[in-house]
Amino acid sequence: QQKVQQSPESLTVSEGAMASLNCTFSDGTSDNFRWYRQHSGKGLEVLVSIFSDGEKEEGRFTAHLNRASLHVSLHIREPQPSDSAVYLCAMVSGSWQLIFGSGTQLTVMP
Amino acid sequence: ETAVFQTPNYHVTQVGNEVSFNCKQTLGHDTMYWYKQDSKKLLKIMFSYNNKQLIVNETVPRRFSPQSSDKAHLNLRIKSVEPEDSAVYLCASSWGSSQNTLYFGAGTRLSVL
Numbered sequence: 001q002q003k004v005q006q007s008p009e010s011l012t013v014s015e016g017a018m019a020s021l022n023c024t025f026s027d028g029t030s031d032n033f034r035w036y037r038q039h040s041g042k043g044l045e046v047l048v049s050i051f052s053d054g055e056k057e058e059g060r061f062t063a064h065l066n067r068a069s070l071h072v073s074l075h076i077r078e079p080q081p082s083d084s085a086v087y088l089c090a091m092v093s094g095s096w097q098l099i100f101g102s103g104t105q106l107t108v109m110p
Numbered sequence: 111e112t113a114v115f116q117t118p119n120y121h122v123t124q125v126g127n128e129v130s131f132n133c134k135q136t137l138g139h140d141t142m143y144w145y146k147q148d149s150k151k152l153l154k155i156m157f158s159y160n161n162k163q164l165i166v167n168e169t170v171p172r173r174f175s176p177q178s179s180d181k182a183h184l185n186l187r188i189k190s191v192e193p194e195d196s197a198v199y200l201c202a203s204s205w206g207s208s209q210n211t212l213y214f215g216a217g218t219r220l221s222v223l
Contacts, residue, residue, distance in 0.1 A: 046212060098212075102150050102152050
């Protein structure tokens with residue numbers, strides 16, 4: 001069964017310092033990965049979708065994908081307290097299923 | 111306002127009862143989904159519904175069933191709830207079934223006593 005592992009479980013950074021989140025997946029069959037954010041009590045907001053090895057930037061959010069090492073990361077530049085949320089990575093499996101990681105709780109201290 | 115709307119926000123019930131959750135999207139999307147999010151924040155897809163085609167995750171128990179009147183509505187019915195059904199249920203929609211961009215509702219939290 002395909003799996004997605006996220007680390008760390010929780011991360012605290014100071015406002016303005018780079019925040020880095022990681023995901024490893026169980027196999028290299030997918031070419032479609034996403035990072036989502038979930039504020040408390042809210043729905044999931046897609047941040048970045050990445051489909052090929054390398055880097056994809058969306059504003060302050062940059063995803064790095066390396067399928068050979070089964071790894072995708074998210075870097076948040078100049079994080080703000082409003083970025084405090086749960087961050088979820090996901091990979092597309094087959095034609096329709098999204099496999100999610102268990103999330104990283106990010107806290108940004110002012 | 112265009113978004114995905116779920117009702118109720120919370121629901122508490124007892125084992126064996128039937129519950130029904132509503133979901134409506136005003137984004138003009140043609141595909142809707144139901145996800146279950148457990149206490150560890152793990153999201154698992156339950157159903158995908160596109161143009162009257164239902165795709166079911168084979169791990170979903172038969173007591174769960176989706177109900178759709180049109181492409182803007184996809185409700186979720188649980189016939190006889192069990193304790194392990196306690197979770198947050200998230201409805202989502204997208205244009206096409208590729209899920210490149212998923213818009214989620216705020217979720218319905220179910221507690222089964």
